[in-house]
Amino acid sequence: MRDDAVQRHDAATWSPLDSDDWYAARDATTALRDALLRAGLEKDFPYLRADLNAFGHGFVELGRVSPATAERLAELLRLALASVPQRLEDRGDGAAEHDAGKD
Numbered sequence: 729m730r731d732d733a734v735q736r737h738d739a740a741t742w743s744p745l746d747s748d749d750w751y752a753a754r755d756a757t758t759a760l761r762d763a764l765l766r767a768g769l770e771k772d773f774p775y776l777r778a779d780l781n782a783f784g785h786g787f788v789e790l791g792r793v794s795p796a797t798a799e800r801l802a803e804l805l806r807l808a809l810a811s812v813p814q815r816l817e818d819r820g821d822g823a824a825e826h827d828a829g830k831d
Contacts, residue, residue: 753778753786760788767804772797 757778764770775791793801 747780747784747786749784749786750778750780751786753780753788756786757788767800769797769800772800
């Protein structure tokens, strides 16, 4: 009977390493870290980390940033969004023509 209890996971034996959500949060944090490095923002996100909440759901914590960092991030997002139609045209699979008919 005691051996059955060892097989189950409870609060005392649970580990984030047993969770797919932990690895998803870690992978997303790594991808974001790499993008921030390419943008020269590595020092502007000192609290960036992967985390799990009490329910075992994975999260990426960005933490606090300065107003200047938030403005820079907003500008990078605006530039990325502005380039989306160009990337659709470059794909050459007809998606741009299909999307153009929606306007």
